[in-house]
Amino acid sequence: MLAQQADTLSEAGVWVPGRAPVLPARAGRTARDGALLDAVELGVGRRRGVPVADGIGARIVAGRALAVTGPNGAGKSTLALTLAGLLPEVSGELTASRVLADGAASSPIRWRSRELLTRIGTVFQDPEHQFLAGTVRDELAVGPRALRLGSRETADRVDELLERLRLDHLAGANPFTLSGGEKRRLSVATVLVARPSILVLDEPTFGQDARTWRELVALAAELLDDGSAVVAVTHDADFVDVLADDVLELGTARAHVAARRLSASRAARNPATRLQQTAASAVSGTAGARS
Amino acid sequence: MTLLVPVATTRAVGRVNPVAKLLAAVILSLSLLLSIDWVSAGVALVLEAVLLGWAGLPWRAFWRRTLPLWIAAPVSVIATSLYGQDAGAVIGRAGFITVTEGSVALAFAIGLRILAVGIPGIVLFATTDPTDLADGLGQVLRLPARFVLGGLAGIRLVGLFVDDWRQLGLARRARGVADVGGPIGALKRTAGMAFALLVLSVRRGSKLATAMEAKGFGADTPRTWARPSTFGRPEYFLVALGTAIAAVSIATAIAAGTWSFVLA
Ligand SMILES: Nc1ncnc2c1ncn2[C@@H]1O[C@H](COP(=O)(O)OP(=O)(O)OP(=O)(O)O)[C@@H](O)[C@H]1O
Ligand SMILES: [Mg+2]
16 A cells, blocks of 8 residues: 555655655766865864864865764754854864855955855754745845845846745745745755855755655755755765765764765766665665654 | 853852752841941951852852942942932032032942842852752742743743854854944844844743643642752751841941831
8 A cells, every 4th residue: 555655655745664755867967176165174163262073174075065964962063154154163274265265265254244145055954043034035035135136136036946945825924934844945045046156054854854855955966966065964864875975974083074985976866776775775674754 | 141051069059959048148138138238238248258268159250240240339339429318527529419428338338238139149049050949949949830840941941042142143144144234234133133032932932831731730730850859957057157147247237336227
């Protein structure tokens, strides 16, 4: 019974055990050699002089996705906020490449708020922290307005994202009244609307149904194909499997990026191979439920 | 905001039931408010100062936490000297301001009193964990559990406010609006953040209320407590100490003839 209906259920957004969500087919990715951000011996923390994680080495490259994993409290969110130019580094160095800086300072924390918008976009762990406007439409227009885009350009970008993230019927709603999944989609959209070169996501798939999950992954994959970089803090093994080129595990003595075996990650991005992996995980009994 | 976090101490004071601290502080404060004269406040302050060494509060933490008192006390001394009720010999005069012996005495009575009442309260509560206080209020004073734990939850939420506030600030920077509009823009943003914080807190509050309801706080059946709160010798000693300081300071003031009962 479940097996018969699995496709329908999965399509509708239900997590079906043993069934990883099917991804839309994607164009093959061109590997780029554009380092955007370099972290050397980076120490991160909320307060000056008190690192929660240090000795971190990582390079954020255009067209590549970096997954940050590790136990609760390891400092993943703190690292994400530091890479995003929101918290000053506690030790070590975080340097933006000339391409990313594009005339601004080489240290992201010294960028002005508006300069940050087109360079590094951050989706917070809690979407409610980043809502500013009274309606979904206005919320999406905050970024373009700060960038002083014309009203035409703003409307185009906003409409495109509203539709893309299935928020068009909610355009007039207050962001705080949306469901958890809608809030997440909106928070992602508010960042994408400024078209940042780097997208930083903190637990983007937490609590999402299979359909939103699939959309988020597809969206991130598309950005990667377009040459943006993605940094995702996540506990979601499927998400790492499908998307990540590099994995940084915090909470180990010294955190350094381990490039995933290229063949494996490439294979994971290919929907056909992905299905084989699905079959394999069904055999090993991996549950599809996500907390 | 770390001022709201209790100081961990290994001193005996840290283990005394917070209800005893509360009683000692209340007895002392009420007795000192019965009269406004500089002798009783001064004597209490000296005795308190002697006991400070046993309070389990590092000096840095002591100065930081009592800072408001060190500002309020001199300010009220100056204000009362200048504008307080005049009596006795005139010390100085400028325009319609007159400083007299009476107004200066009153000024010092008030200034010392602010310190004598404020310091023990702050010092005793700095080393108190809110959870222990709630346990004591519920078990020793037998206050209703719903009231006590609701209050405790409220105090715990303060820490979350602080985190929320920081996140809201970071998010404004990330959204590209953190440095537009100059001072007026900054003011507007602060107002916006305050409103967002309010929204977040109201939502968290209603979640909390639901959770408390689910844990049976709406019912009248007696509750059990996970951590027993006891009232024994150290507790009686602390309350006795507070009472003794109050008694000595009042007695000294009466003997010195400065005691003036406020209700008389
Ligand atoms: N606002 C703050 N002030 C001080 N310390 C903080 C603050 N926020 C988090 N921390 C501490 O910093 C450390 C790292 O927190 P962080 O949020 O980066 O962890 P995380 O890896 O993202 O965990 P999770 O998986 O639970 O999201 C934790 O020990 C936490 O207690
Ligand atoms: Mg986190």
